[in-house]
Amino acid sequence: MVVSGENTVSVQIKLIRKYLKLKIMEDNVTFRSNSSHHQERAHVYDLIKRSIANGESHSALMIGPRGCGKTTLVNSVLSQISKEVDVENDAIIVKLNGLIHHDDKVALKSITAQMKLENVVGDRVFGTFAENLSFLLSCLQSGADRQCRSMVFILEEFDMFCHSGRTQTLLYNLFDITHSKQAPMCVLGITNRIDVMELLEKRVKSRFSHRHIYLFPYEDLEAEARGNKPKSPLECCKQILVFLLSVPISLAGDKVDVVKKKTGRSKKKSISNEQPSELEEDLLPDEVVKRCNINMEQFKALDSDFLNDWNSHVQSLLDDERVVDSLEKMCYYTVNEQIFRNILFQIVSKLGTNKPYIDATDLVSIIDKTVTPEHRVMLLQSLSILELSLVIAMKHGMEIFDGQPMNFEMILHRYTKFANANSSTQTVPRPVILKAFEHLQALEIVLPVKSTDSIYNAADTTASRVQKEYKLYTLAVPIEDINEAVKNFKALPTEISHWYNNSVD
């Protein structure tokens, strides 16, 4: 099949764009075969499998920084298990998220709903949390046709369940049940706080199995065990890039042209020799397809030649020096895969009929924008001259007095001293200057002392009796940012930059 005409190209590119967007945004199930966390995955798989199949009770904590693939790992394990055993009848999977269910009552309500026991509970009133939970478990034992179903609790944002101040009733009860014979249960906490153990109450801690599974990005225990050098972050980044941007050939519907397809494959093989695993591309997992309600039939319109071209194009991106450089730069700043996915999403969304290929300069600029956003400098540059003068006056004042906070009158004093010395500056009356100062306050370039939060939720308990002119403020932007902003300010009057540089008098 030969791609001909503008129309076909635009259709093709649209389908590719849609597929890639789905892959980047929705796929939190696929565990990359070249990922480095195989050992950890096997561990988690083992735990869950044992508690479902053998009725054992376990508890474990998964700890790792944001965006290193904790949730994806668990999802992939669950999807694998669901293919192997009859999860529907053998187990109940309850997912709780600390962001939503941090309140015990809310959590219990959600547990009831996820166990599909709302009708059984009805209007029953329970004395304690434990009573309620054990009632739920006893319902499982008697009500269901089987003898007993295992429970798998997955607690995301585990640290949010360890609220300080209140008692950790939910955690206590969950961990307690893992020790009793009431029901087989697996409790898996996911968190990004390494100090999470310190948050637990003593009675909770003693019931926890102390099984920690640490996940660190780009750390490969297996490779280390074999004595190999672990892959550098850059290599991993490159792999992710290729993985997320390539489209599986098997997606294309034109099976008629088998020979051509085969040649296409072999051609591709020659290009990507060093990544053999890449050929076993997997399609979007079924869970994702089902959840998103998409019809995979539509991708049949994709042309395999076009896909081959596309994949080799993605490969060729890695040969571009600029791309490699900026990927390396990104690795210095962040190892969060979610941020990287965001970057890729932005790139993919730029694809269109008049731009059928990924532009290396686009990639570079998006990475630059994401990892080193100079938004604060830009905000400073968007100030009017008057407002900037106030910032400079404040900076000078704080230099003289060793970073002591200043009030409006002091800043005004400095500013008028400057304005009187330079006749060319337009003078504005005090109310206008006060307004400009309040604008700085709203932008949080200056912050009131004693309440580190914003001006909005500062309840003004401490400073309520002070007039606004005399309230003390500190500069909330670093000096370096001001330097940068003044240096590159467009059409800055010379006397101001002069004043800025020859500061203290």
Added chain:
Amino acid sequence: MEELYRKIPCRESQLNDLFNLFGDYDEPLPCSLFLSGNMGTGKTLCLTSVLRYLGYKHVIIDCIECYTIKIICETILCGLNTTEIDIKCESILDFTNAINRINLNITQYQPVVLIFDRAERLRSMDQSIISAFLRLRELCNLNICTVFVTHLVYDSFYFKMGVREPIKIYFSNYNKEELFKIIFLNKESFTHHILKSHDVDYDVKIELEKPELFANFLNAFLSVFYRPCRDLIELQYMARVNFVKYCEPIIKNEIQSQDLSKLWRHISPILKTSLELLYLRLSSTQLSNPSPGKENSDNIESYNFESTLKEELTCTKTFAQSFELPYYAKFLLIAAYLASYNPPKEDKRLFMKNHGKQRKRLQQVKAKAKINEKLNTQLGPKVFTLDRLLAIFYAILEEKIGLTSNLLAQIATLVELKLIAGSKEIDLDTAKYKCIVGYDFISAVAQTVSFNVRKYLYDFM
């Protein structure tokens, strides 16, 4: 699409970004966006017009109106489906449940966008709320995207535990040329504004409607106003006020509309004076009611207005006079000011006739010059007792009067008028006061009783 780009000038790159990110109807949306930029840079305008053009389902939540989680959730749910009337939603859990229920009704992969305008307010709520909204897409099974619109930079949102990072888009300020372009777009409304308030001849009307005239005005206007103000909304307002003034001589046939230099000479003092009213928003209704006794001439010239207005503002004189305080109350107020801004140990030297000579040592003089910044007038008022107030009052008052209840009532009046802040203490011995009016006000008051405040202020000695 073309139309949209024409209606929103100078925002091409941001509009492109938004269009790209939102993509086609059947494509997944990004998890969350974060739009930041100074006030009045078109963040909400761009976002809503893009969404309206694309026809996506979207709900705008103004975080000032929706100040609790309950109101936010209920607003969103009301916006998403109009059929259900009785929506109750106490927490995020109820919200995610409800939103998933909506999902059942929606058959295809429909994009939904939630816009949190003025998102900086979300920070005053529980931290978990904004984190939950940032990853709302993971928590419910919808093709949903949350957009946060705020004038703060992302760094000002201090997240304790880190969150799922949004995609950030920055809206930079308009520069001078862009401001010109944008204000020029609305020139019809400017001329319409004039024609509505003045009845003019046909040929003058033609003159007024010429775009060159407005362009000339705008150039002059921006050359004065661009420095102290970059806020589009404020500039537009000031331009509207001043364009009327600019056109007045043309309407009166005093200056030809082609005579640019004459027009410039006419407008530049007006612009200078109105620069001083920047941000203060004195409406025209206030303009037409100047304080009684001030307006003695019949002809209401614009110049006159400007000058009186300027006076009213710059020295707060009329404001001070508008209180029309009794004679002794004025002295009490001055005494309160002096008590607030002078250190108590200097009272003897300032107010007593025979205080003895104080030798000025060089060291003292130097020390005083050094702490120029820490003047009492800059640090704010201090509290004082009633005794001290009365002592200073009698010291600065030349005649001798008795301490009557009338006099004490005056103090209560001053507190009532919020010129002095006082505690609600009934016991006069322990009551503490503080003067809360500024130097300008006091000097205006002092002038009416011909009293020199500076002479008695320690800072100015």
